[in-house]
Amino acid sequence: MKDLIKMFFLLCLAGILATGFIGCNNDKKDNKEAAQENNEKKYDDKENERDSQLVVDMVERNYAEIKMVQLAKERSTNVEVKDLANYLEKQHKEVLSELEALAGKKGIAISTEENEKSRDKIKVLSDTRANEFDKKWCKELMDKHEKSINKLESANIADPDLKECVAQLLPKLRIHHDRLMQCHNKLK
16 A cells, blocks of 8 residues: 555656646747747737737846846946946846836736847857947947837837836836947947
């Protein structure tokens, strides 16, 4: 009888572990795709699904931008670029915390890292020659901020909490974009 109980216990444990490993290997989907699929299954109406998708996108963008500013802190030799990177890192970590709290409150599944496309851009940027890095970094982040601003300005948001979050985020993104542009224009 004890052997039967041990065997049952081991089979249950093996089943749990196998399920966990299968769940972790999501066929090379990146974290963002898994979050999107989870949210699509969860929401019946398109407004909630669209709002959740916006949160997923904003979280992923913040993870990518945090990685990009950390790269600048490592690679740049320009004091102004390093100062700007420190400022942006602090700002984007705060925004990320706010978005994670909003996602938790709304039950939205989110990514926990940047997506594959962003990782590729970070890799290309990290391989950039030192004398070209600062200008290319500023340009890449200016473009990312401009895309984020345009996306948020054109978003048709139903959720009042998300509307408020976006309303607070947009002025920050505009300031980031302006500071990046000023820095970019000063670089040779």
